[in-house]
Amino acid sequence: MTARAGTGTDGDEAGTEAGSRTGTEPGSETGTGQATAVPTLSPSRAADFMTCPLLYRFRTVDRLPEPPSPEATRGTVVHGVLERLFDLPADQRTPDQAAQMVRPEWDSLLEADPAVAELFADDTDGSALAGWLRSAEELVHRYFTLEDPQHLEPAERELYVETTLDSGLRLRGYVDRLDRAAATGELRVVDYKTGRAPRAGFEQRAMFQMRFYALVLWRLRGTVPRLLQLIYLGSGEVLRYEPDEADLRATERKLAALWRAIQRAGDTGDWRPSPSRLCDWCHHQALCPSYGGTPPPLPVRAGGDGDDEAPSPRTSPVDA
Numbered sequence: 001m002t003a004r005a006g007t008g009t010d011g012d013e014a015g016t017e018a019g020s021r022t023g024t025e026p027g028s029e030t031g032t033g034q035a036t037a038v039p040t041l042s043p044s045r046a047a048d049f050m051t052c053p054l055l056y057r058f059r060t061v062d063r064l065p066e067p068p069s070p071e072a073t074r075g076t077v078v079h080g081v082l083e084r085l086f087d088l089p090a091d092q093r094t095p096d097q098a099a100q101m102v103r104p105e106w107d108s109l110l111e112a113d114p115a116v117a118e119l120f121a122d123d124t125d126g127s128a129l130a131g132w133l134r135s136a137e138e139l140v141h142r143y144f145t146l147e148d149p150q151h152l153e154p155a156e157r158e159l160y161v162e163t164t165l166d167s168g169l170r171l172r173g174y175v176d177r178l179d180r181a182a183a184t185g186e187l188r189v190v191d192y193k194t195g196r197a198p199r200a201g202f203e204q205r206a207m208f209q210m211r212f213y214a215l216v217l218w219r220l221r222g223t224v225p226r227l228l229q230l231i232y233l234g235s236g237e238v239l240r241y242e243p244d245e246a247d248l249r250a251t252e253r254k255l256a257a258l259w260r261a262i263q264r265a266g267d268t269g270d271w272r273p274s275p276s277r278l279c280d281w282c283h284h285q286a287l288c289p290s291y292g293g294t295p296p297p298l299p300v301r302a303g304g305d306g307d308d309e310a311p312s313p314r315t316s317p318v319d320a
């Protein structure tokens with residue numbers, strides 16, 4: 001069952017969905033109806049389609065560029081700090097040490113992806129950047145109210161996982177952290193979110209991403225992870241869930257049905273908008289019929305290129 005821990009108030013539905021990494025990943029999840037080498041789905045793109053089929057189309061079929069957002073970029077920086085924190089000897093994993101890692105992490109991101117500089121293009125006196133870095137440091141500090149990293153030695157961090165189901169659907173994604181119990185070998189899957197925990201009633205939806213990872217790990221390693229744990233740094237809460245085989249079989253059926261729905265949309269061209277409060281974060285409102293826009297013509301691709309990829313995953317507060 002899902003349980004809450006830590007402090008904080010009611011969560012925000014934003015910030016509860018799947019996320020993975022900035023950068024490209026192998027595989028195709030276009031769902032255009034054209035032949036692709038291997039149908040592939042990640043938690044982020046699955047969440048896109050469940051949120052709004054048209055958003056999925058814009059991101060995955062049209063591959064429209066999206067500008068960096070302060071929230072999503074902060075998520076990338078905070079994830080980087082929490083990953084590298086465990087490179088330090090245990091006794092150096094302190095809140096102040098972690099906060100000092102924020103600025104270098106931002107500098108590294110700038111070097112790897114200079115486009116994020118546009119976030120602060122108008123920040124002539126540097127105050128906006130300073131405030132944004134402070135907000136990232138606060139999230140890093142809050143992490144220490146939820147876990148003590150001096151007593152943790154993760155088995156894996158930023159672990160790329162991929163498996164192909166019997167149906168032929170390939171699942172892939174990045175797991176923030178995998179812990180293995182020394183005594184039993186049991187696995188705990190951990191994911192950090194820089195947003196707030198979901199409101200009561202939305203926890204199961206938030207756990208979908210974690211079940212996705214649990215299913216992949218079960219298929220890869222033959223063992224169902226003992227615990228799935230979502231750490232919400234925005235509100236200082238933790239969601240936990242203990243999956244079982246029946247859960248993960250149900251997740252597999254759900255993903256197969258989702259992929260069929262994506263293929264149907266690709267075959268018919270019926271990528272429907274599904275307006276919600278998440279439209280506030282959508283970069284494509286101007287092209288969305290729900291906001292008076294017209295989507296561009298569908299791209300014509302040769303198909304068969306199984307290594308094409310969707311755009312950068314952590315592109316919205318939902319991903320952060």
Ligand code: SF4
Nearest residue numbers: 052273274279282288
């Ligand atoms: S604005 Fe809303 S309904 Fe339109 S594509 Fe974006 S998320 Fe979907």
